[in-house]
Amino acid sequence: MLTSQQKTLIQQTIPVLKANGTVLTDYFYHRMLSQVPELRETFNMGHQRDGKQAKALANAVLAYAENIDDPSVLLPVITMICQKHVSLNIQAPDYSIVGEHLLHSISEVLSVPMEDELIGAWGAAYQELAALMIDTEKKIYAQLAKEQGGWSGWREFTIVKKVAETAKVSSLYLAPTDNLALPDYLPGQYISVRINVPSLGYKQPRQYSLSTAPNGQFFRITVKEEMLSQEPGYVSSTLHQQMQVGDLLEVSAPMGDFRVKDATKHNVLISAGIGITPMVAMLEGLTQKDNSTSLPAISFFMSHKMPHTMP
Template sequence: MTPQQIELVKATVPVLRENGVALTSYFYNRMLGNNPDLKETFNMGHQRSGAQAQALAGAVLAYAENIEDPSVLLPVVELIAHKHVSLNIKAPDYSIVGENLLHSISEVLNISMDDPLIEAWAAAYGQLADLFIATEKAIYDQHEQTKGSWLGWRNFKIAKKVVESDEITSFYLAPVDGGPLPKYEAGQYISVRVFIPELNLRQPRQYTLSTCPQADYLRISVKREDQKGDMVPGWVSNTLHSLPEGSEIEVSAPTGNFYLIDPNKRNVFISGGVGLTPMVAMLNQLVTLDMPQPVTFIHACRSKQVHAMKQHIHELKAKYPRLHTVTAYEFPHASDKLGEDYDFAGRLDLSIIDRALLPENADYYLCGPMPFMAAQHKALVARGIPAENIHSEAFGTGGVRH
């Protein structure tokens, strides 16, 4: 990009702050109208709620604000690149996005496609697209080199369903072709694609693999969503719950950059609700290594009725004295037993947890809803835990990753 183009892009920052969501909403309507096949790639629930337009507006603004040094955005680029790979997004797709984005800027701002601002944003978008394409190529190459992995979508059948709580069910997924499965990092995820009758479309969603690598199945643990007022419940999550054993779905290969970094280090897992799924996967990986270091497993949920995998954790704790657990029930039922089912009533408060369970030299893994994550991160920093030791993954409804 030329210095003049950089200045032109920077000059659009105030406009993006004020009207970014209007621009990205227009862009999505334009692109999906011109390319309806892409509706099976994008989350139409987030399209209807406006969440996707808001997220893109924030991303475009961040890019414009850092146009002189886009390298500061590399961690975010890597995060998004893994999701793009899980959705089988390829280099030609960036041309479609770019064309519609530039025309949207032209049409929303009522300027000619020959305007220098459009030329500047074309250069900016090309620079960003090249960054994503290169990052994603490295991930695709890794899949091609990993035994048992695959590119694109692969048919799996629901071999078994196991009810884990009143809301969460585990799905054991076996490849229809009977071929091998890859070894993946505990904490990574897959994309699942199913047909949604209400939309007359296939829709993808990302779900964490809820156990460490197994020879003949992948496992996800999905929360069923109830209708809340006019809010549309999770289309994919609820469709999965309705499918019987033996049903076939489409699955992408395991990917993602949130996973257990060092099994030989002290590790602390802190989860809220269905956010415990990557934590159970990481814990199960440590079990395969005979739990080399003490582990703290902290979980918060509403009550025993929605406490998934409680028995599994209880059995591991009985077998491994190095495993220390803390459970908080926000709304314990009268039948829930303090000291047996849970340790604290109310919201999780790390300030009252024994300091020995939260060592400064440990790696910390957080997963759950955004407000939960923010509260726990703040509490850990207040207790002297270095921010660089805190790793987080945000979940939305149904265990869907953001």
């Protein structure tokens, strides 16, 4: 348990985090990924390139410091982060690596010795948070492994069909290479896919919403070819330009809690751009619920810029 003195020390760093949090987290990522390069296959290097990941971590660290007296208010966010961690196959030992580099980064950026009580306070806080997240993720991994058709970690899939929806949007149909069962996921959930990116020379993962309701035979993702910092997206451009039917990729089990909460009620689905992808899965799921009686009314609004609905 954190002592009151340790909590006070963490709270005293809030002004520094507000003013220089992104500087700290950017330093942290560069430090860790240069010393542990294999983690580049876990972290989104596109977000490293545009700074989004450093900013997101800075906001998370700040939120934790601001709520150090009652971190329970952050539980919904922590749960969402844990789900994404599971989709990336992050394991307990990874937390030790992150913790080591985070504490050294605080020490080096703030010019505070590692022996200082401030570093000790942040170390204790990180251990508490890491223990909570490891325990949460352990339960998610166990649940995935016991579901019919479920699995934990990465599983090999084959691209069995590729459809160009527009010049910049393609649907990829993915079937498990082992021909075993698929889980009955919730429409609106996402999967992580991991592929080798030739321009980087190593693998990269990305999360994509499933764009069809569960069918027991394949997953479908519908991917827009993105431009980040005026450069092609590492994964989206590779999927569009280089990967074809018959190619293999790694896939994690469906994850996330963005879904229709009550299928018995009237549901309005509103989307824009490529945000249509989980909505299509939800719409299919709603229409499959009951084709005979009491089907809830469905309104479906789409931006005029949307591509046509996927087949």
